[in-house]
Amino acid sequence: MELQSYQQARLSRDPRFDGVFYVAVKTTGIFCRPICPATPPKEQNVEYFQTANEALVSGYRPCLRCRPESAPFSPAWNGTQTTVQRALNIIHEEGFHALKLGDLATRLGITDRYLRKLFVEKLGVSPKHYVQHQQILFAKSLLHQTHMPIQDVAFASGFNNVRRFNDSFKKITTKTPSEIRKHPATDDPIRLQLNYQPPFDWEHWHNFVEFRKISSMEHVGTSSYGRTFLWPDGDNFVKGRFNAVHRPDKQGFNVSIVIDDPKYLYSVVQKIRQVFDLNANVGVITKALMTAGLPEHNVTPGIRIPSCWTVFEAGVRAILGQQVSVKAATNLLNQLVEELGDKDTIDGTEYRWFPTPQKIAKSRLLFLKIPDARKQTLIRLAKYCLDNPTADPQMWLTLKGIGPWTVEYAQMRGLSNTDIWLESDLGIKKALDIFPLIEPDNASPWRTYLTFNMWNML
Template identity: 70%
Template structure:
């Protein structure tokens, strides 16, 4: 565990600890990120917290200058294999709608009482308080950064009516949503800033994705990445969307524009975008683990992040295409699949763009499991067995839709044509799993010939970063 000198980190405004802890000022009742530009208070007036929820439950209100709701989520213990981490994954991946403590505890295989105990021990708050604090912090970000009307903000944050939202917001922040809202309502894309702890190795992330790009779904600029996406609702229907993220290394974050058919899923979508860029990675902990495994400093890729796919289904299809063929060949097959089966939509330009030489363009979405399952895949020039493996995966998703089992990647091993490498790769890029070691991968074997003394067990629980480091050596 990296030892943190909280006082030194806050006085130096060290951005590497943004999200690792928060500082509260006893004389003002306000809590801040360690990068807050305000004049640092005296140490005797400062109280430290590992999470924003702890500060909120202790009676402090968020700073309006550094906006703690915008901090990356990387407390000192983050990344350990705990029940609390699994609970947080459910909360942040599925959002706040229809989420209750009993259901959450059942999914974790523990009692309500034990779940409350774990939250109190590791986060300093109850699960109910934590969820509501996340709702309000996300609402505060939307009020500061977007043109969304207050009723849409409330809905996006899991509140069924504006009155309940207003009451909860004022109780926790001591201000009303109207007092916080900076921008007037307007019909423009939703724009958010998603922050990270530096460094972020944008060139490594970009190069990896460029080589595997689905041209009709993804767009890559010198400092930007965008794509279309679908979000599955509880009733099985899909919500379509699009986002574009521009890297701002000077701000330690990304400026993200989002278009979404239903704002109800805005929180889940924003969290998925965070995962795609691996924004919550605790770089200091990861690099320390790689050194412990014997990796020389000059081979550590500073600011390495795991480039995640949009969802497990896409990752599974990518992995199947990648079986025993080159990355280029697999990417060509992937592009063919999307061209043949993906939904399409022409996007008109705003009036102020028409005179800029821009043209309307077509957006294409990655095909759903249903679309793949209904096809015979005759357009793919691959062996019949490989086509059947793709259909087996698509049919598995269709058959288990809405049960949660479709995203249990370990169950894929029961499908003919899917082996351990495919499952592990899908976990790596479909879940962004931090501890995947692809020791059977040919590239990894070649890289290990360079460093036979590496003990990868010492890199736990960050072996995925060792995997990407080894790939980077090829």
């Protein structure tokens, strides 16, 4: 049945399958996305792979027309509860610099050997080869789409010198970076197209974020969203900003990025994908919601998780939103950023950044018109995150003033956890009055989308 659906999808160039599988052509040695505009090859000349890594390991080269490196990563097995997915989250969030696979296995609580076994089983490659392939695929995307100098491309892709980058790139793609290069090197902003599997409910994402917008930090247009961001760099932070324009005709976003240090570009791009939830496998999620008992005509196709930039930011938003309206919470957030956020004027425009945990931990927050107990909760959270920057928000429950709803909200919007069911939320309780037969556990590991669907019906 899966083979038949793959055959139909590639022949119809169905964008819903973009990133779900890849089509390798035996006669040319090239592999493509199912939406490739090239004339479809005969079925006897085709081989199917679930990931680009499997195709690369099998000796196929990425197509220069459809560019497989640009596909969303949404295999059917993808879910937050798998060890492989947690490993991938760490790799993609932290990038390739100083990544040690032994440390990765330790963080996952497994052995190096078992980690290799899981990667081969799910992705068809070892962790080492997976990382190398991601480096090259990202570099290929930058060479195709940006004006970045090759040296910067190498650095952004996790290579410490250009010679090693050139050797690795040619080994995997059979071409040199210079042969792939599409644009002359300039100092222009970095511009990329980030793709998704349709549909994408832009109206829902846009309205949710606009209602909670921090005006001095975020810009929400009719078809665009932009914001400033900080990226950790040792004891300091690298500043940056991006703007994304929705292009539903191209199933993606045109994104421009400005960042002080290109070394962190890969991780920043992955974070932007998380902000828009571009890797969501819509077909799999829709089936899960219907399994939970939500009638098909009540499933809003293409709802995405609107993510904050950091889990700390999500936690602050949740605390300020306790027992007040969304509008009142947003006003408080704007005051917080105005008072404590760094600011710069660039080309005549003033930009502000969300306050770091250190800034909030040192403040008495006297400018906020909220109960002192809530101020102290914010300060406790800031101090905790300052000392434990990578701790799971579940540990926040040890802090006075933070309960399950705050933690779950932070996991949902800060970590893009796809399996959060806000059972105690008043809106969810109202929605369950309309659909009392919903069995949320049947939607796991996609219960966050059930949460948003239920909110959307109110």
